[in-house]
Amino acid sequence: MSIPTTMLMSVLTAPHSIELNRVATPTPGPGQVLVQITAVGACGSDTHFYEKGAIGNIVVKGPVALGHETAGIIAAVGEGVDTSRVGVRVAVEPQTPCRHCEFCKSGRYHLCPEIKFYGAWPIDGSFAEYALVDDDFAHEIPDSMTDEEGALVEPASVAVHAARMAGITAGHRVFITGAGPIGVMNAQVARAFGATEVVISDPVANRRQFALQHGADVALDPATDDFSGFDQHFDVYIDASGNARAINSAFPTIKRGGVAVLVGMGGDELTVPIALFQHREIALKGTFRYVNTWPTAIALISTGAIDAAPLVTGRFGLDKVPEALMSAKTDATAIKTMIIPSLTVTDV
Incomplete structure (x- = not known):
């Protein structure tokens, strides 16, 4: 060459x-x-x-x-x-x-x-x-x-790492805030890992529509939709927005013993409702890039498990x-x- x-x-x-x-x-x-x-x-x-x-x-x-x-x-x-x-x-x-x-x-x-x-x-x-x-x-x-x-494969690896951190498995209900490329990748990977319900939230109509076509069952508008109907509903919550308001609005939707995984990069500090996390024994996890994810992400894409x-x-x-x-x-x-x-x- x-x-x-x-x-x-x-x-x-x-x-x-x-x-x-x-x-x-x-x-x-x-x-x-x-x-x-x-x-x-x-x-x-x-x-x-x-x-x-x-x-x-x-x-x-x-x-x-x-x-x-x-x-x-x-x-x-x-x-x-x-x-x-x-x-x-x-x-x-x-x-x-x-x-x-x-x-x-x-x-x-x-x-x-x-x-x-x-x-x-x-x-x-x-x-x-x-x-x-x-x-x-x-x-x-x-x-x-x-x-x-x-x-x-790189953004897919971000999602694979998040899914592993969250322990997503068959039958899980997953909520994602942010329907950009990382949010959509998280929706598809969650589905590939066995999630049976994936709900995503984003203020941009085009991104909500795209998410519905690529992994999400429901796409919510945080400006107009009420999340209270999902109180203690989800096994896993993944943030792909980095937006503090979006994150805090999602916390009540996590069920007892659930997991919250922060992927999006936002501000340096976040106010967390500690009592809610303690009383429900919710695990809050951060993610830093990815590790040992490339083979899995390549397999998911090459086989069509994620589009x-x-x-x-x-x-x-x-x-x-x-x-x-x-x-x-x-x-x-x-x-x-x-x-x-x-x-x-x-x-x-």
Whole structure:
């Protein structure tokens, strides 16, 4: 496979400032592969970095390429990697743990204190033509999956991790707040894990309708619908909105012994009705990305257990990254936007 000496990379230089640069194509080191990027999903966290220059305690202090929902083709391998991997299509797990700490050793590598996450300063992400990836975190995908479905393995993994944290199993009733891409993925994964009732809430009519077509039995409008009819009804509650008001309105719907899982990134603090949680013995859990989820997410998508492809509602080249990142706010019909490097138009 012929590899150019330079490549295009879309770089965040400051809030609301992204430049398309031509940079040297990286060379894979020991244990690494060079992936030619074919599709990258635009995530809400990318948009937050673009608008604010920070998420929580992760502050952008210099130029960085965003993008972490990635699929591509292995173009070259580093020392110690089987050369037969060249040409293999992969979905990228965008994190590098230390592999030596107690969390890595116990299989909870996503909690590694030294973990490096692609597209979060100072680690460049995948809004580029090529990216370096740890060999064991470049997961092969079958021919039955498209490149875009490969990129959607990342948000599907978020949902798989949440479903595991919640202990979703056959017969469970599940309530989800937020019907964006993560909320819809959570609805589909909950169904795949055995949930027999999935209710979702979102203030945007288009997203409610989309959720009804892709995993939800009922879609509520939090501005007009009354949740009191679901008092102590759900085994599991998952927040995919990060909205404090939405979260607190959902707590009373959790039954005794139920589980609440917070996935959405919102404010730094949340007021929780402790008496309700104690009296009902509700478990409140946070989630941090994902761990050991890629094989499951790939299997769910490739077998059709979850229908990921319809989430993609827009495609842009590397020259249109700002438009892609803001599409969810500028286009009422947008669900998930993809960056497709091959669509890039530039004379850089």
